[in-house]
Amino acid sequence: MRLDVVTIFPEYLEPLNVSLVGKARAAGRLDVHVHDLRDWTYDRHNTVDDTPYGGGPGMVMKTGPWGEALDDALAGGYEAGAHSPVLVVPTPSGRPFTQEMAVELSGRPWLVFTPARYEGIDRRVIDEYATRMPVVEVSIGDYVLAGGEAAVLVVTEAVARLLPGVLGNAESHRDDSFAPGAMADLLEGPVYTKPPEWRGRGIPDVLLSGHHGRIARWRRDEAFRRTALNRPDLIERCEASGFDKKDREILSILGWSPEPGGRFWRRPEAVEE
Ligand code: ADE
Numbered sequence: 001m002r003l004d005v006v007t008i009f010p011e012y013l014e015p016l017n018v019s020l021v022g023k024a025r026a027a028g029r030l031d032v033h034v035h036d037l038r039d040w041t042y043d044r045h046n047t048v049d050d051t052p053y054g055g056g057p058g059m060v061m062k063t064g065p066w067g068e069a070l071d072d073a074l075a076g077g078y079e080a081g082a083h084s085p086v087l088v089v090p091t092p093s094g095r096p097f098t099q100e101m102a103v104e105l106s107g108r109p110w111l112v113f114t115p116a117r118y119e120g121i122d123r124r125v126i127d128e129y130a131t132r133m134p135v136v137e138v139s140i141g142d143y144v145l146a147g148g149e150a151a152v153l154v155v156t157e158a159v160a161r162l163l164p165g166v167l168g169n170a171e172s173h174r175d176d177s178f179a180p181g182a183m184a185d186l187l188e189g190p191v192y193t194k195p196p197e198w199r200g201r202g203i204p205d206v207l208l209s210g211h212h213g214r215i216a217r218w219r220r221d222e223a224f225r226r227t228a229l230n231r232p233d234l235i236e237r238c239e240a241s242g243f244d245k246k247d248r249e250i251l252s253i254l255g256w257s258p259e260p261g262g263r264f265w266r267r268p269e270a271v272e273e
Helices: 010-017 019-026 063-079 099-106 123-130 149-160 212-230 232-237 245-253
Strands: 002-007 031-036 085-096 110-113 135-139 256-258 264-266
Touching (some): 002 149, 019 149, 063 110, 085 149, 099 135, 099 149, 123 135, 232 264
Parallel strands (some): 002 110
Antiparallel strands (some): 256 264
């Protein structure tokens, strides 16, 4: 997979050389190109922003440098044999970034990121490239960062670990919170490793039992506990038809009841631990 990032802070993308993403690069699974937007400015101050039309606070990133930078980055990629780029625009006004989106993006051969500072990029830039390639505007959460670079790191890490051969153990994704499949829509429960006792704290007996069926059931119960506590919205969204008898038992213990519509709701007396 090829990645291009155009930014006014190339050094902010240094973490792409570290850890899993760094290894994916070293292994040739990821071909990363970071471009300094100011290389496409021609005035003494390397200006990339200007005041917004219509007034208001802050500054808007100018069309000129973005247009030339993206044209050159795209031309460079095509020359190197890359194809089918997707423009990924980090913005708090974008679609919420999800595991599903990470899976979708991990199937693409080429992602081009446009992290912005200030109040964002002149809209005409996005509209222009949307005529040439798919554009995804993504938000990594309901908060406002000073710029999109941290979002690029988040999206890249979520995508890179899904690339074939990047994670050591292909099974590792299977139980991810938010992974499609058996544990879909439940958060992962707690995990333990050696030593068996630490500061007087042991390991849940069932994990030492060697009984795979009981261990799987315990993990699922813990997943329900954690999800009920931290993300009750995920349980409210679940189709109850996907729950077995034991699921219903643990949900009942946690204060959830089935409703006729086929979902579960939390009994009011059970809210707050
Ligand atoms: N830029 C600023 N805030 C952001 C957010 N929450 N997600 C993506 N890009 C951003």
